[in-house]
Amino acid sequence: MSINMRSASVEDAPFIFSLINKLAEFEKAADQVKLTLDQLLQDGFSSNPLYFCHILESDGIKAGFTLCYFRYSTWKGKSLYLEDLFVEPEYRGRGLAKLALKRLANTAVNEGCGRFEWQVLDWNEPAIMFYKSIGATLDPEWINCRLEGKAIGDLANSIPLSSI
């Protein structure tokens, strides 16, 4: 049995898009995916891509993917962020996730990143145990805040600045 990780090409985009939706389903948030395949293609496979992907293979068969981009920390500088890591259920237990994290750690080193980060759902105990086993630390002190969709425009168009 051989496992492999390679850079994704534009031909992999439909596979990546299908796994994004499977991952959202696992995360109990299938209805949250507003992204389309066209948008994914435009954002990642044209000039000035907003992210980069790798394909995970088991015996030459596509079995999973990663999607990353660079962030910035005012404490540590340039950081590598892993937005998505997903392995199809039938290919789990073969070391694909560990291969991905090890290779991406190497990317982080080569890019001079002070951090390599991702997030985990607080109820995903197997993932939390796995991440701890590879040396990651969890920091539940920081909470995500966000405005989405219409709420962004509502704030942008709120009361005149002079009266704030």
Add this chain to the structure above:
Amino acid sequence: MSINMRSASVEDAPFIFSLINKLAEFEKAADQVKLTLDQLLQDGFSSNPLYFCHILESDGIKAGFTLCYFRYSTWKGKSLYLEDLFVEPEYRGRGLAKLALKRLANTAVNEGCGRFEWQVLDWNEPAIMFYKSIGATLDPEWINCRLEGKAIGDLANSIPLSSI
């Protein structure tokens, strides 16, 4: 009393660097700032900047700053992320933070972002109340995971891939 928000220039970098350190002190993490002024200048004020900053002014005096960059969500596409927002204590209560968030919401709209995001410390009640008041939602279900410094290299150089 007038308040204003403008794009930062390279001359503002020392001011921004001083506020990054003041913010870390407020966050009880002053020892976490490994970034230097030189690195900050190189990362944000050269070609291919990793972030962009705004200066907040009160009656023409520098009173605070924001530092942002773009992220990517596989659910919502391109996102605007606010890494740092800090107003000097003596200039609080004048609406500078609200001005900043409103203006950045406008940036998010103009850039076609599906999300405008930031994080808050779970014990920072005044900030949490303020963010909720402008329509933000908090999502404590996702926990930050990270490798930093030596731990990144340790994973990159861990056991040979063939034995994973």
